[in-house]
Amino acid sequence: MKRVVAIIAVSALALTSCGTKKKIADLETKNKECQDLLNTATMKLNLCLSEKEKMNEQNDYLKKINEDLKKNNADLINNVGNMTTLTQQGAANVEKALESIKEKDLKISRLQDALTKKDSVTLALVTSLKKSVGLDDPDINVNVEKGVVFINISDKMLFKSGSYVVTNKAKEVLGKVAKVINDKPDFECMVEGHTDNVPFTGNAILIDNWDLSVKRATAITRVLTQELGVNPKQLIAAGRSEYIPLVENNSAENRATNRRTRIVIMPKIDQFYDMIEKEMKNLSKK
Template sequence: MKKVIVVLSLISFTLTSCVSKKEFAALEAKNKECQDLLNSATVKLNVCLSEKEALLKQAEYLKQTNSDLINSSKEMTVLSAKGAQNIEKALETIKEKDLKISRMQDALTKKDSVTLALVTSLKSSVGISDPDIEVNVEKGVVFISIADKLLFKSGSYNVSDRAREVLAKVAKVVNDKPTFECMVEGHTDNVPYTGNGVLLDNWDLSVKRSTAIIRVLVNDLGVKPSQLIAAGRGEFIPLVENTSADNRSKNRRTRIVVLPKIDEFYEMIEKEMKNPRK
């Protein structure tokens, strides 16, 4: 230990003897200044490294974003092309639909024209002034409604002589339209049928009246049987409530439905649909 102390003393003496205290202080100050510069440089280096890392990350993000934008741009170009094609196809489809609608409207207009002409002919022929005979159009179909008091006696299905006069006018119009069909509907009130045992109820009576009128149209007035349809509706479709004698009288009626043959109507529409137009 004494040897170490002796050696340190010698070194101290040697240093103090080689460098003056003033120079030593200057060196210490210079060393401190260098140390401060080094510390400052280290701090700045660390900041620069941090900024560099941040800039690298930002550059990578921008690079990826740019790549995504390029890809998106390509996809948008493809989508735009497909969108244009789809729009063009949609416009073509709409144009075709409009053309079909226009042709169907033309066909319906023709049908309505035929119906209107038929109604005019019926009204002038049948004698629309008679309050017991009505001619009207519902949903493009012509209806001739004849009160039963013009056609039958109460509870009977024998056609009266006066009814033959009315039916002759109807037959003339039907014969002028050989492509049309007529459905003869019998309607009754709700009073139970009490006639002979051949008929069971009002439904039977309504059907029997329908077939009786059809036989007059066919046998006496020359209407083709293929144009006629027999139908009985009984008491189940009243015009008014069966609450009075007057109302029951309104419900007892025969209705003749005049309509074009359905297949011919569809053929008319199909022809319009296929007709090439510009």
Template sequence: MKKIIITLSLAALTLTSCGTKKKIAELESKNKEIQDMLNSTTLKLNTCLAEKQGMATRIEDLKNSNQDLIKTRDNFATLSTKGAENIEKSLESLKEKDLKISRLQDAITRKDSVTLALVTSIKRAVGVDDPDIEVNVEKGVVYISIADKLLFKSGRYEVTDKAKQILGKVAAIVKDKPNFECMVEGHTDNVPVVNNSVLVDNWDLSVKRATSIVRVLQNDYGIDPKRLVAAGRGEYIPLEENTTAEGRARNRRTRILVLPKIDQFYDMIEKEMKNQSK
């Protein structure tokens, strides 16, 4: 009977990990799509700015041509009908390009301002002066990296009481941002874990640590589980080499990602791109 229970437990853990990996893959894929879209949008913005400059030069040339025409007609202050029409059309075209540029800049500015405000509030709430807690932004996502010694005992995945105080501050920020998702990533060094009925390797340890934190955020602080993602990255994304104790300590960490919902941001960028094609 004991063997059957152990086998079922391992199977459940495997299925959970697979589901998590699939979710991570989907988020990373969507994030790449957004970055590609932003790169394309920036390119279009630069093209519009260049066209705007060319249009301004053309308008100036038309004005100079009309000045020459005025002089040849005994200094009568009249513009030719054709010249006036060309200037009017050029001005209208310039206004349209200004509107498109403004829309693109607004979309990028909204995304940047939201990220900046979020990072500022997190630094203030969590206490970024603690060397074991780092806050930074990468590709529009806010990362809170917490050293494992603040969260877990060595080789364990149960969250400590001290860690719950830190997670409470993070939870307050997440709850204040209902349109954001929260992904918890567990990272380990390359030292093998003691194989037992629960943990087979560092994959298991990183996943179990992530799910432990997710449960605290859900059960202790009331975060909607629909907004939470638990992910284990094992030993495979180190910050430093695992050849020294300091390097291994740096690699043992938990990252909490606070990010706008991918679908909402993607829809905003897609809408602005469609406006440019009109």
């Protein structure tokens, strides 16, 4: 009986040992499966962590780009504002410059008009001289230089050699010149005496060519005022001696050309400038 019990006990122990091994084997299999799953999960986790790190880096990079874009956008908006201001200022400056140019052009136009009026008066004076005076004598020459009328009269028509007494023939010519001057009360008339370079021998009254040229100018001035009715306020007497010759004093003919009286007829300079000043005041009022 004891032997039977022992056999049964051994058999039970053997059966129990076999069951345990099988469970252990199953557990080991499941453990291996879990380990494989853990290894797989760990790999996936590491991969996700790696991808997360890359995404964070990309996110930081994109944030920096976004900040740069915002800054650039703000700068552009500021620049646009500045450009608008500059454009407005530039437009205002251009407008001021155009106004200034327009004003200067108008002033120049006014001055040109004033000069044109002066030239027109001068031209009318020359025409009047040539028509009314009839100065077709070769010893009388009328010309215009820079808006001024010059009448050159040879001394052989006006004076005898070395004399400052006006001849009767000269008074006829001077009478025609006086008529023109009297028609232009706003003009001035300068009477200039010119000699050649032959030294004057001198006498009790005349000392040199300066004296002779001045005496001849004042003699003609007296005829114009005392005998021909010219207003003395319009006349200027001047002696130029030998120092403004028309030609070289190298022959008798040339010296005769240089011995002359020049009558300069011109608008009064102060009146001319008054006219310009008036035009400038008119411009400033506009």
